[in-house]
Amino acid sequence: MSILSSNKRITNIIFNDHSIRYVEVRQQKPPVPLKWGEKLLPSGIIQEGKIVDQVTLSMILEECIDDWKIKRRKVRFLVPDPLVMIRKVKVPDEVRPDELNGYLYLELGTSIHLPYEEPVFETVLLPKKGEQREALLFAAPQQHVMEYAQLLSGLKLKPMAADISPLALYRLYHQTDLANKDERLLMIQFDLDRVFICIFEQQYPIFMHHFPIQFRLEDWDIKVTRSGAHRFQYNGEAAELHSQLEDFYKEVSKLMDFYRYSLYQGNQQITKVLLNGDHPKLQIILQEMQQRFEIPTHTIDASQWAAGKTSLFPHSHFLALGLGLKEV
Template sequence: MSLLNRQHRVHLSIKDRYIRFVESGKKRKLLAYGQKSLPDGVVVEGQIKDRETLELIMEEMVGQWKLKGKKVSFCVPDSTVVVRKIQVTNEIPDHELKGYLYMELGQSIHLPFEDPILEAIPLGEATGNREVLLFASRETVLNEFTELLKGASLKPDIADLSVLSLYRMYYHLGLAKQDEHVLLVQIGLDALLLSVFNEHKPVFSRHYPLEFHQEHFELSKSRSGSDFYSWMGAQNELKSQSQDITMEIERFLSYYHFNLTKGNHSISKLVLSGDHPCMETFYTDIHTAIEVSVQPLLEPLFQTKKGRNIPPVYAECIGLALK
């Protein structure tokens, strides 16, 4: 491998339905991008269920786009991540914070999985207590994806969250304001992720599964060799799903205002992103129904070094490249 190629990095996102990547070079210049679809049942709710098939697809992807031997940053599956604020006593110093949180598992801290990796960021202090931002992800899932990438002749060295990567891109575009309470809305083929940021930090995140009906979609291949889905279902079925998503967002806005912030704060902006092929329909319905400013990230905002527009579905991968 040449010295020049050693500076190249791969930034990868693995969903239940897709693997996609962006490759970057010197000075974070974006060089290439691509995606492969995953058959039903290969990855389910962020967990590898058919390792053999996934390995074959990864190897095909690495060979097709000449990614062998390159360092990789990747997003941990959203469904295996918890982000929330918690309170701890001021008596716990920063260097003991993580150990304290591990001891509180099953006591004051309850997670939907038993093998968490924890990270914590101290926030503001109050009388007797202080707020801490807790990140938890499943260790077994992280290890499985790390081994998968190593087996495909890649060199994984950074794991991140898709919501942090998306916000990083949003911030890079100069759209973020410190005092806003912004809700990032990520709509996928089979999942909805809602995440709140304030003062450039995540506050809360919630993952919702969406029904996926294979017969409503058609799988095609672009001229560059990337797979993509198109909507083939009836318009009333799409309208029904769009209404369900809009109602879920409205419930979340109310929950954030009345429950999480005790009536003190409201969401001031929505940022809309995702890889569902009907994002424009979702944007129209959300924008019409909700009395909050909506910032769509649905147009190409970045180009490769050779001037090719990078589709907006690669937003999370671009955010990884900006890290």
């Protein structure tokens, strides 16, 4: 992870179905968030990570640019989770690392099938195990990724890098010194309207899974905190929220079993869980998981980074902070 000088003033922006967030970061260890903000989105502007109402989103983002004073900035952004897929693919021995992208591009549509015709993708060659060579393929539909890049550039921002949430969060996790090279990590991003899960082996993301959860804005009272984030207080049916959380715990248990028995025939299992997200009940979810599962479950603690203003840094902005650690 490179250290960027603070005068480069790069802004890190996160889009999801219910908000736009930004963070400016001083890259050091530990990282220091300098400025941050959040704007809630009306329902239906972004759905399943896809921009539905480009005109309204552009107007809202333009207001954010003025309010946050980030005109003409260089920006990084995350490709929304529902658009992203990770696939492990076999690679012939004769393919050199510098030929990997070209080889996989030629294989798309023949030996490698993706659910969209025109992807944008990145590849990483995995450490060789025995005679088998494998690579990770990170892919997303080009059309929808370019819509975000064009949205930013159309408002005179300068998109210079895109990333995906598991890599952004893992960078932040790695900075906390909790990461262990040999662990098998189940990373969970639990947001207001969606859960995203990624499994890491030896610091590589090898499996992704996400699913929506029911979210109705009218079920929540919203207040703005001193840190600039939004505090959600649930006012809906308690039994309904309880049922949602129970479904989540069952899904996590099934994924752990799938990893242990389907992928490794009982010979390997998840060794650690990392929980993050913007869900208002995140601490309750953490405590419940620690009681239900024998596997150590952690969350990232912002208070270890610095005193003063940083201690107010909201949990909801951790992804944007991790994005700020990306090399450019």
